[in-house]
Each structure stands twice: as structure tokens, then as C-alpha cells.
Amino acid sequence: DAGITQSPRHKVTETGTPVTLRCHQTENHRYMYWYRQDPGHGLRLIHYSYGVKDTDKGEVSDGYSVSRSKTEDFLLTLESATSSQTSVYFCAIRGMTHSGNTIYFGEGSWLTVV
Amino acid sequence: GDSVTQMEGPVTLSEEAFLTINCTYTATGYPSLFWYVQYPGEGLQLLLKATKADDKGSNKGFEATYRKETTSFHLEKGSVQVSDSAVYFCALGSFTGGGNKLTFGTGTQLKVEL
Numbered sequence: 001d002a003g004i005t006q007s008p009r010h011k012v013t014e015t016g017t018p019v020t021l022r023c024h025q026t027e028n029h030r031y032m033y034w035y036r037q038d039p040g041h042g043l044r045l046i047h048y049s050y051g052v053k054d055t056d057k058g059e060v061s062d063g064y065s066v067s068r069s070k071t072e073d074f075l076l077t078l079e080s081a082t083s084s085q086t087s088v089y090f091c092a093i094r095g096m097t098h099s100g101n102t103i104y105f106g107e108g109s110w111l112t113v114v
Numbered sequence: 115g116d117s118v119t120q121m122e123g124p125v126t127l128s129e130e131a132f133l134t135i136n137c138t139y140t141a142t143g144y145p146s147l148f149w150y151v152q153y154p155g156e157g158l159q160l161l162l163k164a165t166k167a168d169d170k171g172s173n174k175g176f177e178a179t180y181r182k183e184t185t186s187f188h189l190e191k192g193s194v195q196v197s198d199s200a201v202y203f204c205a206l207g208s209f210t211g212g213g214n215k216l217t218f219g220t221g222t223q224l225k226v227e228l
Contacts, residue, residue: 031214042118042203042218043158050214058215090157092216094209100146100165101209103216105158 003027004106006091012112019078021109023091025071031094032074033103034058034066036087043090049074081113116141120204120219127194127226135189135222137178137204146207147171147180147187148216153200161189161202196226 003026035043045058047066067075091106121136146165150158162171167182176191204219
């Protein structure tokens with residue numbers, strides 16, 4: 001258990017509405033990530049953070065923004081949701097173990113845009 | 115750029131059969147390699163990892179060896195159980211020299227039948 005909590009776990013929203021997903025971690029990790037999972041694509045990186053107020057884009061960042069005002073929270077916002085953003089969203093943290101860097105995932109947030 | 119290719123699924127086996135899921139990668143530098151497992155409706159769990167050439171990762175009867183000469187990290191298990199039914203993801207992590215990314219394959223679904 002890497003101490004990652006995602007909320008909400010399930011959400012249905014309408015096209016054009018803003019949506020914010022929250023990722024909360026309890027172990028003071030510096031690096032946090034947002035991925036989306038879609039059939040046939042595996043997981044793709046949306047945005048990541050390497051510290052408070054320090055974020056960068058991943059490979060599928062269009063239509064998404066992020067914020068990190070505290071070490072423990074990393075927010076993903078869909079400014080105006082579209083049907084193509086229906087997906088499962090996973091938050092992850094990068095932790096250091098005796099065998100090196102490892103990325104650990106939260107339980108996921110299922111988002112449906114109708 | 116970095117990429118991971120894993121065998122298409124679904125893979126259907128009888129209980130106690132031998133499992134191999136192929137994974138090959140393309141990367142610069144010295145990446146770490148991972149296998150994650152995802153059970154229905156859940157997040158991704160780290161199954162095993164290897165951080166350098168010829169390392170063998172192992173966990174719960176699963177094994178994979180980091181083969182730099184063939185750029186492969188095939189997952190094996192000698193005797194699968196019904197409870198091993200899940201989706202398995204091979205991933206490549208580049209965390210050195212400023213790298214900060216985990217690249218996933220598209221996943222292989224395993225179904226184990228009695």
C-alpha cells in the first residue's frame with residue numbers, strides 16, 4: 001500500500017462541464033503522475049509533478065490541466081469535458097525502494113462523459 | 115523514443131499450464147523494467163521489476179529476466195492458477211539523467227480455466 005487515495009472513484013458528467021479529480025498521498029513523495037487507461041493503448045501519461053507548483057506535460061496533455069499546491073495533493077482538471085475523455089484515470093507516485101525507483105498506482109477513477 | 119511491445123491477448127490457459135507473456139522494448143540509456151498486474155476493477159499492482167541487465171525479478175511464482183542483448187523482459191510462471199486471471203502490463207522506466215517516465219505496453223489479458 002503506497003498510501004494513495006483517488007477521489008471520486010466513479011463519476012458521470014455531461015459534455016462541456018468541468019471536472020476535477022483528486023489524488024492524495026500520505027508518504028511525502030516528490031513525484032506524482034496522472035495516467036489514463038484506454039483499451040488498446042495501455043496507460044498513457046497526462047501530466048506529472050516533481051514538486052509543489054512544479055508540473056510538466058506528458059504525451060496526452062491536451063484538454064487537461066493540473067495543480068499541486070501541497071506535497072500531498074495532485075489535482076487533474078478537465079476544463080470542458082468531452083466524450084473522448086471518458087476513461088479510467090490513475091494517479092501514481094514514484095517511490096524509492098532498496099531496488100531503486102518504482103512507480104505505485106492508486107485504485108483509479110472511472111470517468112464517463114455523456 | 116522509448117517503447118514497449120507485448121504480445122496480444124487474450125491468452126487462455128488451463129490451470130497448471132506454463133505461462134509465457136512476451137515483452138520487448140526499445141530504449142536509450144539504462145532503463146528499469148517492470149511487470150504490473152491489474153485485476154478486474156482494480157488499479158495496477160507492481161508484480162516484479164529488474165533494474166539492470168541480467169537481473170531476474172520474481173514474485174508469487176512469476177519470473178522475468180532483463181535481457182539486454184535481445185531487449186526483452188518476458189514474464190513466465192511454471193504453473194498458473196485461476197486466480198492469476200488478470201491483465202498484465204510490461205513497462206519501461208527511465209529515471210536517470212533527468213528522465214522521469216514510465217512507458218507501458220498495451221497489456222495482455224490472461225484467462226486461466228479449470
